Amino acid sequence: MTHASNALPKTLRLLALTAALLASAAWADEYSDVNQLLRSGKHSEALAKADQYLAAKPRDPQMRFLKGVIQTEAGKPADAISTFNKLTEDYPELPEPYNNLAVLYAGQSQFDKARAALEMAIRTNPSYATAHENLGDVYAKLASQAYSKALQLDASNTGVQPKLALIRELFAPTGKTAQAAARAPAPAPAPAPAPAPAPVAVAKAPTPQMSSGVVAPAPAPAAAPAVLAAAPAPAPAPAPVSTTAGSGASKDVEAAVHAWAAAWAAKDMGGYLGAYGKEFNPPGKMSRSAWESERRARIVGKNRISVKLSDVNVSVNGNKAVAKFRQAYSADALNVTSRKTLDLVKAGDRWLIVKESTGG
Template sequence: MTTPATPLLSASAPLAGAAWRTTAQRAAIAVATAFLCATAQAQPDDYAEVNRLVRAGQLGDALTKVDQYLAGKPKDPQMRFLKGVIQTESGKTTDAVTTFTQLTQDFPELPEPYNNLAVLYAGQSQFDKARAALEMAIRTNPSYATAHENLGDVYAKLASQAYSKALQLDSNNTAVSPKLNLIRTLFAADAKGVKPAAAAPASQQAAAKPATPAAAPAPVAAAPAAPPTPAPVPAAPTPGAQGDVEAAVEAWAKAWSNKNMSGYLGAYAPNFTPTGGQSRKDWESERRSRIVPRSRIEVGINDLDVNVNGDRATARFHQTYRSDATNVSSRKTLEMVKSGNRWLILRESTGS
């Protein structure tokens, strides 16, 4: 199988197929805009001007602006991240790898540099390195949905290489060809802008079954089809439910900011499902180790959008997180369930 020279992954959203390069370039700018917004080390105008130049395609001017800023504040994480994005956009892959690698060393708690490093490794067909970088991103933030999906794409490419090697060694192995063809079909479909049959990213794609032949036309005398079953109507929100969910989200953020671990952990339902396969006990231990040692934490909730359906609710918002030397901005989704008179978190995801 010929390995495309273009990146497999997206810096802010999963992708596959021959559209890898275009999508990765567009997504890299988007994540650079959101990553570590409004840090205390720089004025918003500095970031806004660099992003304006990047969006205008004036990469040389943008890089000059970044270098001028970093000459005075060489440790600023957002400007360094922007520099890596600009280097990526400019085709300076080696420089971009160095920039993102240094960011992971100086700010190991940030998942985004690991993810973008994986983009670059995948573009060089170094899929083992890409896998390792994505696993670090997920270890840093188990709720980082993009890294999980990108990791699925990397596994798909590694599987493709393994199946190709198996066929080279044993061309009579009839079990390998269908698996290899499945993966090739997935990427070929995306190359034409057509979704694969499952309409799901590689990380969610189940092992496909052969297509079922179309049913023969019904005889003329066949009985008329039964009328379609009406779609279920979502349950109407309980009066005041939306406000209760909003208050629960704000209370969760406040407990996190105050390092109130009983209040913070108590905001999660007993059947809360941590991402990344962690147990509840391990997840709580990890959260304590990340929150308690910080000298200060500020969690901000903006653009909160709540949808309530009976005893279930979804809260989507823009979250800002500031602590010690870290400043991160991202989208977050909380799936919540009503327990008694409280709304508790059932699942949470970042970057979606």
């Protein structure tokens, strides 16, 4: 991507959502067909096939997300913004639509809207590294605009020009930055089980793939305003629950983690919220009461919730513990699988969550 006054920073990344909500092999074929048409640059055909699919399954988030990607690639940003906005309304727990909204807004120089969308992505998933990077780029663009305005108002201010020059140099197209790429966690598995993958290399094709594991954004062509890429990563086969050397403390931590998941699935808000210690720091600088209200609204409002844990690994150090596991979350029409880490501390005879992060 080349640098221009209204161009996006080259590190601002448009990502593909990897949640594959598949009930049969036929569904997998539908996604594959749309992806193939998109990779071939047949945007009209890909959009028609996506619309045909959505006529029968209008709430399907994966195909709706793919539709937004197709609209973006086809040069229809207004349509893509509408698609991603509706996705955030129906599935506010998914960070990727917020990220892609931010990229589209930034492409229109609506940097305040881009900032707000990225803050929502990070609030939804505090460990979403790409959204953090994109937010930094948006802040830099806002700073550039502010410094330019300051120079217009006071050209004699010698302290502003070096700052403006530094930001412009930061985003100038160079060989090094043109090759930069980031990795983002994928929230759900691919449709077919497969062995756990090795680290995924940067994908060259600027199209989305259904995948699990790591999504690697790749540089777009020089004229493109944003980067769009995903690398396919087969989903690991479910592993048996395990812990570190069988101490009683490890078993107690594991039991606490499973009790937390069970309370979540049962929409038992007393048990769910009670699993978090007083030291727990809610994401996005929310107050504890605001976070609890938001969690209550999201959980109680679901018709059905399933939370299944696998590959649980617990390490204990005195009165502190870390539990890492794979979480398969299902609620109504949504299915998302991700890696999760819980930090816990012992309070009396209970192990309580003090930090929660996704990915890794």
